[in-house]
Amino acid sequence: MIWNQSCECMSREELRDLQGKRLREVVESVYNNTxxxxxxxxELGVKPKDINSIDDIVxxxxxxxxxxxxxYPFGLCNVKMKDIVRIHASSGTTGKPTVVGYTKxxxxxxxxxxxxxxxxxxxxxxxxxxxxYGYGLFTGGLxxxxxxxxxxxxVIPMSSGNxxxxxxLMQDFGTSVLCCTxxxxxxxxxxxNELKIDKKSLNLKIGVFGAEPWTEEMRKEIxxxxxxxxxxxxxxxxxxxxxxGFECESQAGTHLNEDHFYPEIVDxxxxxxxxxxxxxxxxxxxxxKEGMPLxxxxxxxxxxxxxETCDCGRTLARMEKILGRSDDMLIIRGVNVFPxxxxxxxxxxxxxxxxxxIFVERVNNLDQMEVWVEVREEYFTDELEKMLALKKKLSxxxxxxxxxxxxxxxxxxxxxxxxxxxxxRVFDKRKLK
Amino acid sequence: MxxxxxxVFLENQTGRINQVTDxxxxxxxxxxxxxxxxxxxxGILRLIVPDPEHxxxxxxxxxxMATITDVVRLVTPNTAGALAKAxxxxxxxxxFIQYMYAFSAGETANVVIRPNNIERCSQILKEHKFDLLKxxxxxxx
Ligand SMILES: [Zn+2]
Numbered sequence: 001m002i003w004n005q006s007c008e009c010m011s012r013e014e015l016r017d018l019q020g021k022r023l024r025e026v027v028e029s030v031y032n033n034t035x036x037x038x039x040x041x042x043e044l045g046v047k048p049k050d051i052n053s054i055d056d057i058v059x060x061x062x063x064x065x066x067x068x069x070x071x072y073p074f075g076l077c078n079v080k081m082k083d084i085v086r087i088h089a090s091s092g093t094t095g096k097p098t099v100v101g102y103t104k105x106x107x108x109x110x111x112x113x114x115x116x117x118x119x120x121x122x123x124x125x126x127x128x129x130x131x132x133y134g135y136g137l138f139t140g141g142l143x144x145x146x147x148x149x150x151x152x153x154x155v156i157p158m159s160s161g162n163x164x165x166x167x168x169l170m171q172d173f174g175t176s177v178l179c180c181t182x183x184x185x186x187x188x189x190x191x192x193n194e195l196k197i198d199k200k201s202l203n204l205k206i207g208v209f210g211a212e213p214w215t216e217e218m219r220k221e222i223x224x225x226x227x228x229x230x231x232x233x234x235x236x237x238x239x240x241x242x243x244x245g246f247e248c249e250s251q252a253g254t255h256l257n258e259d260h261f262y263p264e265i266v267d268x269x270x271x272x273x274x275x276x277x278x279x280x281x282x283x284x285x286x287x288x289k290e291g292m293p294l295x296x297x298x299x300x301x302x303x304x305x306x307x308e309t310c311d312c313g314r315t316l317a318r319m320e321k322i323l324g325r326s327d328d329m330l331i332i333r334g335v336n337v338f339p340x341x342x343x344x345x346x347x348x349x350x351x352x353x354x355x356x357x358i359f360v361e362r363v364n365n366l367d368q369m370e371v372w373v374e375v376r377e378e379y380f381t382d383e384l385e386k387m388l389a390l391k392k393k394l395s396x397x398x399x400x401x402x403x404x405x406x407x408x409x410x411x412x413x414x415x416x417x418x419x420x421x422x423x424x425r426v427f428d429k430r431k432l433k
Numbered sequence: 434m435x436x437x438x439x440x441v442f443l444e445n446q447t448g449r450i451n452q453v454t455d456x457x458x459x460x461x462x463x464x465x466x467x468x469x470x471x472x473x474x475x476g477i478l479r480l481i482v483p484d485p486e487h488x489x490x491x492x493x494x495x496x497x498m499a500t501i502t503d504v505v506r507l508v509t510p511n512t513a514g515a516l517a518k519a520x521x522x523x524x525x526x527x528x529f530i531q532y533m534y535a536f537s538a539g540e541t542a543n544v545v546i547r548p549n550n551i552e553r554c555s556q557i558l559k560e561h562k563f564d565l566l567k568x569x570x571x572x573x574x
Contacts, residue, residue: 375442375498377498377500380440380442380498380499380500381440381500381502382438382440382477382479382500382502382547383531384470384471384472384477387442387472387475387477388472409474409475410442410444410474410475411444411475412442412443412444412496412497412498413442413496413497413498414496415444415496
């Protein structure tokens with residue numbers, strides 16, 4: 001199902017015209033109302049009149065998370081405080097939170113985006129939504145809440161935690177759509193199993209999962225354990241919150257609501273745009289936001305985009321799964337290498353344990369990279385040739401993804417450290433010199 | 434006789450083989466045959482020990498990856514041409530040898546063979562009356 005046919009299936013030419021028109025308006029507005037952007041644009045010698053189509057977006061300055069922090073809390077607000085009706089904030093790992101403000105129109109547009117998501121998943125008026133994202137400063141709970149109400153569904157504003165109560169209401173109220181983080185969904189699924197609740201006694205049909213990265217394996221596991229169809233919802237509070245993007249029934253990438261948030265993919269090193277299908281950093285520009293519109297906001301998320309029309313009929317661009325963070329990028333002999341690309345190859349091969357190390361050094365002025373992996377015990381054989389063949393297989397798979405040859409070293413089991421949190425995987429010795 | 438050989442994955446690091454022999458020694462496990470196959474940065478250590486399953490568990494507990502492989506153990510007289518005779522017969526019967534290692538002690542020579550077809554190799558050697566030690570005695574010299 002499609003919530004807003006005219007926006008979601010508009011021809012690309014029409015959409016580009018609309019984006020160009022909206023971009024011009026937003027640039028005009030921030031230039032006149034937000035000193036931060038006036039200064040940035042003046043430095044680049046760009047005036048609002050230079051923006052005549054969406055292609056002119058490349059003339060505009062980028063915005064980073066640091067810019068948001070430096071202008072904490074309301075320095076990037078583009079309207080008077082009296083016009084701000086909602087404030088959300090995301091807690092940074094360090095220092096002060098990142099703050100965003102919404103006008104009435106911003107909330108309306110955000111709710112529209114969420115309505116598109118939920119409709120795409122097949123949800124509607126008859127559904128009972130259990131919103132188990134946190135309510136509060138985090139955008140997840142309230143964002144999903146208003147979207148679900150807008151499509152006419154019944155909403156249980158559960159918030160996160162208190163799993164026993166979650167499961168009680170899920171059974172008694174007949175929840176059909178569950179919105180939470182994928183890891184919390186798995187946690188609930190295991191609890192359901194543990195309490196021996198018959199999943200057939202539940203009315204669950206659809207899962208709306210986001211706010212953290214998850215894998216296809218997790219999707220399968222959640223779908224099997226809960227007997228539902230699990231969909232990805234993408235968002236980040238700086239741009240709106242959940243609903244920036246969503247999967248359709250074709251599950252062939254995440255559609256981006258690009259009539260509101262214009263996406264670009266740029267090379268994180270040169271900041272130059274890359275072509276469709278090429279991996280780079282995702283950048284968004286607000287096209288309709290009033291409260292705190294951002295120009296070319298660098299998400300640090302790595303992915304690629306296609307503009308081909310989807311099987312579902314939507315013309316909205318689709319992005320691939322988020323591959324990792326641009327901060328992690330390595331440049332090896334001039335080629336951009338993301339450790340997450342290597343990781344996904346290793347995770348895709350059952351012969352190897354899901355742990356690895358990447359070593360980079362410079363020998364005779366040439367970058368050398370080596371990947372260390374552990375062969376799983378079941379695949380260890382007494383035959384040297386078979387072991388060498390395993391190495392070759394991994395090396396060929398990595399070569400086809402990165403386009404450069406990377407030597408592989410097979411190491412002993414458990415020799416690569418395991419850790420609960422983020423393990424250090426990359427050892428770039430070039431920086432030590 | 435078909436016997437069980439223990440194969441251990443080893444990174445090529447100084448002292449790593451010693452650590453295997455140390456672990457086995459401390460656990461009272463005696464090796465009767467020993468060979469190393471080497472790749473560029475890792476190797477496979479092949480061992481004949483009295484109770485390979487037990488030795489595998491002991492090594493695993495100490496962080497080593499090991500696997501058990503069937504091999505043929507053959508005893509020939511320690512005289513010129515004795516091994517050649519056995520190998521000629523296997524070759525003429527079309528048995529391909531992936532690897533082998535041998536050592537002599539006194540009057541006899543012990544040969545460990547990993548053929549492509551282990552049943553057939555064992556059968557052929559039996560038919561030609563080669564001395565294939567029984568499992569209970571073959572783990573010792
Ligand atoms: Zn689609």
